Amino acid sequence: MSSKMKFxxxxxxxxxxxxxxxxxxxxxxxxxxxxxxEELDDWNCCxxxxxxxxxxxxxxxxxxxxxxxxxxxxxxxxxxxxxxACYLNTHAGNEKIKSDVKLRRQVNDALSAADLSxxxxxxxxxxxxxxxxxxxxxxxxxxxxxxxxxxxxxxxVGCQTVRPxxxxxxxxxxxxxxxxxxxxxxxxACGAEAVDFNLKTSCxxxxxxxxxxxxxxxxxxxxxxxxxxxxxxxxxxxCPLCQTNVEMYQDAINKKFGTKFNIPVIFYSQLMAVAxxxxxxxxxxxxxxxxxxxxxxxxxxx
Amino acid sequence: xxxxxxETAENRYDLGFxxxxxxxxxxxxxxxxxxQCGACSGSCPIGTQMDHGPRxxxxxxxxxxxxxxxxxxxxxxxxxxxxxxxxxxRGIPVTSIIQDLAAKAVExxxxxxxxxxxxxxxxxxxxxxxxxxxxxxxxxxYYFSLGFLEGIRRGLANLxxxxxxxxxxxxxxGMPHKIKDxxxxxxxxxxxxxxxxxxxxxxx
Ligand code: SF4
Ligand code: SF4
Numbered sequence: 001m002s003s004k005m006k007f008x009x010x011x012x013x014x015x016x017x018x019x020x021x022x023x024x025x026x027x028x029x030x031x032x033x034x035x036x037x038e039e040l041d042d043w044n045c046c047x048x049x050x051x052x053x054x055x056x057x058x059x060x061x062x063x064x065x066x067x068x069x070x071x072x073x074x075x076x077x078x079x080x081x082x083x084x085a086c087y088l089n090t091h092a093g094n095e096k097i098k099s100d101v102k103l104r105r106q107v108n109d110a111l112s113a114a115d116l117s118x119x120x121x122x123x124x125x126x127x128x129x130x131x132x133x134x135x136x137x138x139x140x141x142x143x144x145x146x147x148x149x150x151x152x153x154x155x156x157v158g159c160q161t162v163r164p165x166x167x168x169x170x171x172x173x174x175x176x177x178x179x180x181x182x183x184x185x186x187x188x189a190c191g192a193e194a195v196d197f198n199l200k201t202s203c204x205x206x207x208x209x210x211x212x213x214x215x216x217x218x219x220x221x222x223x224x225x226x227x228x229x230x231x232x233x234x235x236x237x238x239c240p241l242c243q244t245n246v247e248m249y250q251d252a253i254n255k256k257f258g259t260k261f262n263i264p265v266i267f268y269s270q271l272m273a274v275a276x277x278x279x280x281x282x283x284x285x286x287x288x289x290x291x292x293x294x295x296x297x298x299x300x301x302x
Numbered sequence: 303x304x305x306x307x308x309e310t311a312e313n314r315y316d317l318g319f320x321x322x323x324x325x326x327x328x329x330x331x332x333x334x335x336x337x338q339c340g341a342c343s344g345s346c347p348i349g350t351q352m353d354h355g356p357r358x359x360x361x362x363x364x365x366x367x368x369x370x371x372x373x374x375x376x377x378x379x380x381x382x383x384x385x386x387x388x389x390x391x392r393g394i395p396v397t398s399i400i401q402d403l404a405a406k407a408v409e410x411x412x413x414x415x416x417x418x419x420x421x422x423x424x425x426x427x428x429x430x431x432x433x434x435x436x437x438x439x440x441x442x443x444y445y446f447s448l449g450f451l452e453g454i455r456r457g458l459a460n461l462x463x464x465x466x467x468x469x470x471x472x473x474x475x476g477m478p479h480k481i482k483d484x485x486x487x488x489x490x491x492x493x494x495x496x497x498x499x500x501x502x503x504x505x506x
Contacts, residue, residue, distance in 0.1 A: 016474075018473070045429045045433060062490050159384055164387050219347055
């Protein structure tokens with residue numbers, strides 16, 4: 001990889017709320033690994049997991065259509081996002097719009113109401129896939145000036161970062177659905193230890209955990225238990241909703257199941273920022289975790 | 303004296319339902335490929351909380367059990383984990399079928415009071431009003447759509463979480479974030495809804 005790779009960057013709504021620390025740490029590490037993130041102009045919500053129910057199927061797809069139309073105006077470069085739900089919706093919507101002539105016509109009909117159109121052949125990619133396929137682990141290792149020796153990390157991938165696209169051509173064929181390696185590879189490139197963690201692709205409950213936590217707390221309990229059994233100091237994840245769910249419900253789980261979990265849950269990009277010797281607050285955004293990753297903070301360069 | 307009509311396939315089951323699903327539900331055209339192996343239900347993280355697992359839902363669709371399918375909580379407990387979809391040996395997009403059935407259940411009045419339908423409404427309100435999801439307002443609106451007392455109860459139960467989010471700067475206290483061209487987005491969504499209504503030939 002020689003020159004910088006430029007992307008239209010779609011941060012997604014959680015970047016302005018619960019997953020600010022994903023956005024901040026991604027923007028911080030990007031230049032170090034040869035990536036230029038040009039924010040997608042005036043991007044809108046992707047529709048998440050319930051947009052089709054609240055707004056109907058076509059209006060929901062039109063949300064993606066508008067983002068793609070804005071991306072088309074921005075240039076030929078690929079669209080990249082760090083959010084699992086944004087990726088799922090935008091990638092799936094893009095593939096459908098590109099392959100289904102009738103849908104493309106309908107979406108463009110809707111877009112014309114705001115003088116927009118999408119007829120390009122853009123690629124919508126997940127940041128993890130870009131790091132695996134375009135950046136590569138060598139480039140990550142090169143940037144590590146502060147190896148995280150002795151830190152035990154449970155790599156929790158979750159669902160939509162890999163399912164249902166990580167083993168498809170459109171999804172870049174970057175890892176498996178059931179037992180992906182990429183997150184552990186990130187951890188080890190940072191000099192930390194990736195512990196065996198057998199629930200790495202189990203579901204945290206997703207948006208059902210937000211709506212009706214009582215139905216899904218046991219799922220998060222199992223994930224935390226597996227991380228504790230593996231003696232992990234910290235859980236890493238690529239997914240905004242996984243990060244928030246697994247972190248914020250620990251009190252409720254302790255109350256319901258009589259457990260004593262207090263395990264920090266951070267993004268892989270926060271881990272990288274620390275390993276790259278960057279600022280623990282400004283770049284790694286470690287202060288944004290409600291359960292502070294103390295051991296990682298001690299390893300950080302001040 | 304008139305005896306009650308005996309229950310027959312004709313009045314208990316809607317034999318046109320499978321065809322309707324095939325024509326109107328995303329992925330429904332693949333239903334006939336299902337061999338009832340159960341890999342989907344065996345993979346489902348939340349099957350224990352469902353009235354019927356995904357395999358059974360497919361069997362029920364094919365049997366024409368319209369009301370049971372559209373009012374089952376399966377549609378609302380599915381977390382979109384896509385485990386079933388990637389494991390199905392017949393390549394059936396199980397998640398899409400269940401998720402689109404959820405939208406149909408709302409459209410045809412089977413789910414007015416379901417928690418998740420109320421959540422979806424709060425969500426769409428924010429998305430269409432601001433172009434963005436405002437996590438605070440969606441959650442608050444959703445809690446109170448469950449009733450005033452339930453709204454207070456849930457708000458209090460999650461107060462500590464909310465304060466933690468405010469403390470770490472992950473929940474802001476000002477105005478909602480809004481896209482610049484909200485006028486354009488509103489026009490797009492209105493036109494999309496119009497097209498969807500024009501195209502609708504999916505009388506249930
Ligand atoms: S895994 Fe596929 S074929 Fe097997 S029961 Fe489920 S939908 Fe049918
Ligand atoms: S996508 Fe839904 S139905 Fe399929 S396994 Fe996951 S929760 Fe179960």
